[in-house]
Amino acid sequence: MAVSFTLDLDRVRIGVIGLGYVGLPLAVEFGKGYPTIGLDISQARVDELRAGRDSSLEVDPADLAKASQLAYTRDPRDLADCNCYIVTVPTPINEHRQPDLGPLESASRTLGSLVAPGDVVIFESTVYPGATEEVCIPIIEGVSGLVYNRDFFAGYSPERINPGDREHRLPTIKKVTSGSTPETARFVDALYRSIITAGTHLASSIRVAEAAKVIENTQRDLNIALINELALIFNRLGIDTQEVLEAAGTKWNFLPFRPGLVGGHCIGVDPYYLTHKAQQIGYHPEIILAGRRLNDSMGAYVAGQVIKLMTRRGCLKRDCKVLILGLTFKENCPDLRNTRVIDILAELGDYGIACDVHDPWANPAEAEHEYGIRPIAEPREASYDAIVLAVAHRQFAEMGVERIRALGKPDAILYDVKQLFPREAVDGRL
Structure with missing residues (x-):
């Protein structure tokens, strides 16, 4: 009935x-x-x-x-x-x-x-x-x-x-x-x-x-992919991406996206649901998947840039060590789902480079369970050949550049993925 x-x-x-x-x-x-x-x-x-x-x-x-x-x-x-x-x-x-x-x-x-x-x-x-x-x-x-x-x-x-x-x-x-x-x-x-x-x-x-x-997150994913690609181009041209974006942002309808790693449970995942359905009905989505490929490649790109900077400075040695600041997929949040910081770690690991990870927001047991990574509680000063600021947690902003640099050796590289600090204060950034 x-x-x-x-x-x-x-x-x-x-x-x-x-x-x-x-x-x-x-x-x-x-x-x-x-x-x-x-x-x-x-x-x-x-x-x-x-x-x-x-x-x-x-x-x-x-x-x-x-x-x-x-x-x-x-x-x-x-x-x-x-x-x-x-x-x-x-x-x-x-x-x-x-x-x-x-x-x-x-x-x-x-x-x-x-x-x-x-x-x-x-x-x-x-x-x-x-x-x-x-x-x-x-x-x-x-x-x-x-x-x-x-x-x-x-x-x-x-x-x-x-x-x-x-x-x-x-x-x-x-x-x-x-x-x-x-x-x-x-x-x-x-x-x-x-x-x-x-x-x-x-x-x-x-x-x-x-x-x-x-499509909400697919649109955001593609916008970030565009800015990431611009960052790759400007880096080769020797132009600071942030300066370009700030200049372009003076026009009222320029969208304020920034380059970076694209992870999390939404932006880095949802587009694949749409492309899956599109392929089911016989349509091959080109732009969406191209954006996904580019965003998924950014972790390896960051690692490559860090290695180049270390090589130029002469600190890429057999026993070198890198500190990764941040593991969660975004700042001021304990969410580790689909974090792309692991791509940086994986690429550096392929080069035989040992890494420590420090993240005041991440649950160490969860990080170990999900990724086999056990974050350290406190990095030791003057211990690292390179430092990668991967996530812009407020604790890192409060530390400031000098305290973060103090964690590295005198000639250590500081690479700022999140553009947290001014260009002149770091050795490289997206």
């Missing part, structure tokens, strides 16, 4: 699947006004949140305490009484740079065991256009025995979290929403509008909302 969509905000009970950088802020905001249960597969994560701590540093203890209707669990069965489920699991790529939908498929199977007639499932994870209804919904139908848009309904509202950004928070970032039927779409939009002070944008379909999300 068909069930019409009748869920309203007065009766909603929310289950958030995945309590990472995306899911936790969402669960906290909903938990301030709705009965909400957050599910995570990590017992350690559940335990720390129950204790009022967030190791990702995205939500402070005071905000966690405000979510008076939020509970945490590792057991999916605790979500059985929910009627609105929101999926915020990671969507990474595999070693072949293809979408890894494993976490999303697992979450869909969990949903299939929970969803009941009249319920709505909302996905926030970044995917290619069509993935929600082509991959996730059939799994839910298969496990539950229910029929999509007859017995249960779906929405898609892509996440727009910027890890480490203390200004642009979940409620202050406009939210794109969508639903599988007009009634569902209106419900999803109203639900998010109740917690998003910046407002919402209701898309005409789930596929439009999926596409909108995936």
Whole structure:
């Protein structure tokens, strides 16, 4: 028997699947006004949140305490009484740079065991256009025995979290929403509008909302790739890239992008979801993949520049040692996902150069688990033949050039990937 969509905000009970950088802020905001249960597969994560701590540093203890209707669990069965489920699991790529939908498929199977007639499932994870209804919904139908848009309904509202950004928070970032039927779409939009002070944008379909999300980061990736390529050109011409960008930036419509390493869970990953779908339908995307190749090559380029500078100064020796300052994918954030600093380390390692890594934000155990790298707590002074400032953490800015240079030997090279210091204060920079 068909069930019409009748869920309203007065009766909603929310289950958030995945309590990472995306899911936790969402669960906290909903938990301030709705009965909400957050599910995570990590017992350690559940335990720390129950204790009022967030190791990702995205939500402070005071905000966690405000979510008076939020509970945490590792057991999916605790979500059985929910009627609105929101999926915020990671969507990474595999070693072949293809979408890894494993976490999303697992979450869909969990949903299939929970969803009941009249319920709505909302996905926030970044995917290619069509993935929600082509991959996730059939799994839910298969496990539950229910029929999509007859017995249960779906929405898609892509996440727009910027890890480490203390200004642009979940409620202050406009939210794109969508639903599988007009009634569902209106419900999803109203639900998010109740917690998003910046407002919402209701898309005409789930596929439009999926596409909108995936091109946000694809556009940014391509813009950075352009600036990275300009940096390669200007370096050969002996022109300082930053000076050029500052001069060009005096025009009102010049976009203020800067060269650098492109990692993280979004910009360095999302374009591959779009190119994967494009290739599925017989179109080979050239510009997007060219941008990806260029951005993925920047770590090796930085390492090459450092080696050239060391060679010219005569400090490239058999027992030389390099200090890498920063390992996370961006400044002032503990997120290590898809960091491209490892590309610098790998290239230097291929030349037989030993490296120490120091990062006041990175979790040493996580770094060792993910990359086999154990950051050092404190670098020793006068110990390094080259220093690479890879991530612009505020602690490094506070140290200043002289204290950073003191970590190196008298003739050590200082290479500034992030343009944190003036050109004349360093030996090389992007």
